[in-house]
Amino acid sequence: MKTCNRFSVSVLGGALALLLISPLASAQNGPGTAPRIVTWNCSGCHGVKGNAQQRRFPKLAALDSAYIEQRIAAFQAAPTPPVDELVYRLVKPAAMKKVNVGSTPEARADMVGIAHAATPDEAKASAAWYSAQKPGRGQSAGSALIESGKALFANGIPDKGVVACQTCHGTQGEGAAAAPRLGGQNRDYLAIQLWHFRAGDRQHPTEMTSSTTRFDGEQIRAIAAFLESQ
Amino acid sequence: METAIRRRKAATGNSTGSRSLSGLMLALVILFGMVPAAHALPSYSRQTGQACSSCHVGGNWPQLTPWGRFFKLSGYTAGKSLWGGKAGVKYVPVGVFGQVGATWAAQPNDSQGNVVVPQNGSPQAYEFTAELGTKLTDFAGIFYEYTLGNTQPGWKGTSGAADVRAVHFFHVGGRELLVGIDSNNNPTDQDVWNSLSGWGYPYYASPQSLGGPASPMISGLGGQAASIGMYALLNRQVYAEFSAYHVANDFFRWMSAGIPTDTYIDGFNPYWRVYWTKEHGSQTFMVGTVGMHSNIFPNAATPGGPTDAFTDYGVDAQYDYMGGRNKASVRFRYIRENQSWDASFPLGASSTPNGNIRSLNVNGTYTLRNQWAFTGGYFANDGSSNANLYAVTGPTGGLLSASPNTTGYTLEVDRNLTQNLKLTAQYNGFFKFNGLTGNIDGLGRTPGDNNTFWLSMFMAF
Numbered sequence: 001m002k003t004c005n006r007f008s009v010s011v012l013g014g015a016l017a018l019l020l021i022s023p024l025a026s027a028q029n030g031p032g033t034a035p036r037i038v039t040w041n042c043s044g045c046h047g048v049k050g051n052a053q054q055r056r057f058p059k060l061a062a063l064d065s066a067y068i069e070q071r072i073a074a075f076q077a078a079p080t081p082p083v084d085e086l087v088y089r090l091v092k093p094a095a096m097k098k099v100n101v102g103s104t105p106e107a108r109a110d111m112v113g114i115a116h117a118a119t120p121d122e123a124k125a126s127a128a129w130y131s132a133q134k135p136g137r138g139q140s141a142g143s144a145l146i147e148s149g150k151a152l153f154a155n156g157i158p159d160k161g162v163v164a165c166q167t168c169h170g171t172q173g174e175g176a177a178a179a180p181r182l183g184g185q186n187r188d189y190l191a192i193q194l195w196h197f198r199a200g201d202r203q204h205p206t207e208m209t210s211s212t213t214r215f216d217g218e219q220i221r222a223i224a225a226f227l228e229s230q
Numbered sequence: 231m232e233t234a235i236r237r238r239k240a241a242t243g244n245s246t247g248s249r250s251l252s253g254l255m256l257a258l259v260i261l262f263g264m265v266p267a268a269h270a271l272p273s274y275s276r277q278t279g280q281a282c283s284s285c286h287v288g289g290n291w292p293q294l295t296p297w298g299r300f301f302k303l304s305g306y307t308a309g310k311s312l313w314g315g316k317a318g319v320k321y322v323p324v325g326v327f328g329q330v331g332a333t334w335a336a337q338p339n340d341s342q343g344n345v346v347v348p349q350n351g352s353p354q355a356y357e358f359t360a361e362l363g364t365k366l367t368d369f370a371g372i373f374y375e376y377t378l379g380n381t382q383p384g385w386k387g388t389s390g391a392a393d394v395r396a397v398h399f400f401h402v403g404g405r406e407l408l409v410g411i412d413s414n415n416n417p418t419d420q421d422v423w424n425s426l427s428g429w430g431y432p433y434y435a436s437p438q439s440l441g442g443p444a445s446p447m448i449s450g451l452g453g454q455a456a457s458i459g460m461y462a463l464l465n466r467q468v469y470a471e472f473s474a475y476h477v478a479n480d481f482f483r484w485m486s487a488g489i490p491t492d493t494y495i496d497g498f499n500p501y502w503r504v505y506w507t508k509e510h511g512s513q514t515f516m517v518g519t520v521g522m523h524s525n526i527f528p529n530a531a532t533p534g535g536p537t538d539a540f541t542d543y544g545v546d547a548q549y550d551y552m553g554g555r556n557k558a559s560v561r562f563r564y565i566r567e568n569q570s571w572d573a574s575f576p577l578g579a580s581s582t583p584n585g586n587i588r589s590l591n592v593n594g595t596y597t598l599r600n601q602w603a604f605t606g607g608y609f610a611n612d613g614s615s616n617a618n619l620y621a622v623t624g625p626t627g628g629l630l631s632a633s634p635n636t637t638g639y640t641l642e643v644d645r646n647l648t649q650n651l652k653l654t655a656q657y658n659g660f661f662k663f664n665g666l667t668g669n670i671d672g673l674g675r676t677p678g679d680n681n682t683f684w685l686s687m688f689m690a691f
Contacts, residue, residue, distance in 0.1 A: 109281035139511070
């Protein structure tokens with residue numbers, strides 16, 4: 001058993017050495033290296049360069065940094081969902097209702113808690129990093145769906161009073177001032193957001209509510225497919 | 231205790247079978263052990279503020295999402311720090327869970343009325359577990375489970391699954407290299423894929439259901455061995471790991487499921503793992519290989535002298551599709567084990583000096599929203615015959631079979647009522663049992679008579 005003890009001491013020594021050098025190594029991250037919060041947290045879903053592979057997560061590359069910070073702030077303003085959902089439902093139903101207001105179910109599941117853990121500096125650093133990244137290439141779905149989405153994006157639905165999306169988001173979905181970049185964005189994410197705008201459970205400008213309530217499912221899929229292809 | 235857990239998993243084709251002298255004599259099942267320790271950890275949810283479904287596919291633990299795999303590989307470090315300075319402790323780093331259920335066998339008794347599956351149809355409380363799961367620093371984290379298992383004749387507490395790791399990201403020439411040190415108490419538990427045995431399907435199984443006698447050693451050391459190892463992940467695509475497993479005593483005693491163990495490994499035993507993975511949109515592919523060489527004393531109660539040697543090597547693969555509403559996974563694992571009975575053969579405990587086991591598992595899951603999961607799996611544990619290890623005799627003492635070959639399937643439906651409450655219905659069926667497709671006990675029992683249906687409820691808070 002002496003061998004085991006010697007080995008254990010060596011192991012402990014090695015582990016401690018790694019723990020000690022890790023903060024030093026972190027401090028030595030050079031130019032072009034993502035901020036710590038991006039490497040250790042955000043990149044797990046959004047990618048280091050902000051071009052999320054999983055289509056239900058948004059691509060953050062080239063989004064306006066102020067918009068990213070505003071989204072993080074919105075997540076931070078939402079109450080953290082309780083782990084003990086069953087207890088809340090039974091004992092504190094009012095608290096559960098409060099949790100379910102103001103953010104999408106996906107955001108509640110994935111982002112609200114993570115955003116709560118981020119410091120103001122980390123939020124700024126992650127926004128600046130992703131804003132500076134190059135957007136990935138768009139992906140194409142069926143061409144008929146894209147054409148349909150393109151027409152909706154460019155023209156809106158005049159007879160229903162839906163203004164053209166490009167009015168705020170730019171002709172290719174490149175974004176402008178208060179409206180985020182949408183071109184090349186993952187279509188599942190876009191479709192989910194449009195559904196939640198429509199349902200009124202995502203905080204947003206009133207224009208999005210009035211527009212999305214007039215979209216049907218096929219139109220939402222078409223707009224999302226068009227934008228992803230850009 | 232942990233041995234009972236892992237043997238139980240072997241019963242459904244998912245793992246093990248100890249081959250110590252005493253263990254080898256147990257040809258069938260360990261009854262009233264615990265269900266496998268494979269749980270989502272409420273404490274991690276408290277740490278990250280995320281739902282179970284962020285890390286577990288559809289909230290159906292222990293299947294991991296891409297984010298869940300990253301969370302584990304990066305040392306469980308995402309989310310809040312436990313200690314907030316003047317603010318004190320920021321979250322409760324512990325959780326509790328338990329499982330109850332009932333099992334029905336196709337034929338709980340043999341043709342002469344002897345009980346084969348006791349407590350048939352009777353409600354059982356299997357276990358209650360406390361878990362500690364938290365980030366320790368910004369680059370290290372731990373999970374540790376302590377389980378009260380309802381063994382006969384009463385409750386008994388032991389360590390459950392344990393894993394502690396410290397990691398760091400290095401950036402070299404535009405490439406990212408994640409390097410980690412890990413210690414755990416069950417080979418393959420440190421892995422992030424559900425294709426290997428540690429977190430493989432079936433994730434839970436009734437302790438009362440029956441199983442074949444053989445499966446690879448790599449999945450039979452849970453709670454009896456403990457490791458120290460290092461892993462590296464290059465550009466989040468290529469993973470390589472080397473670990474060494476030692477019997478879970480002395481420094482590693484805190485991870486032990488009880489000393490003396492049923493399977494006592496000699497010295498440090500190497501474990502290796504390599505895989506390649508690629509994300510393409512919402513799809514993830516992985517192919518890998520895994521292996522371990524272990525030297526086992528023939529009698530765990532008197533560890534000394536010659537040992538038996540087991541060399542396991544295998545390939546595995548996994549495909550995931552993670553849509554918003556629909557999710558699907560397909561998993562594959564094939565392990566071959568070469569056995570050298572250098573200690574047991576001279577003692578007469580093995581009828582041959584060498585042997586092998588070939589273990590195949592294929593299974594897939596479809597998950598709807600975060601509510602339903604439907605899983606089906608096929609398993610085949612084949613191996614060389616050994617009259618001393620796998621003998622099945624008839625009522626007159628005649629040898630019916632010396633083969634360990636057991637094949638079958640497991641079907642399962644899971645319903646997550648809330649994050650805290652899951653209902654499971656599982657059917658475990660056999661095509662072949664102990665190398666026999668009929669008359670498996672000399673009294674006319676068929677493999678299908680060993681089939682079991684299990685209803686259970688799992689609670690986590």
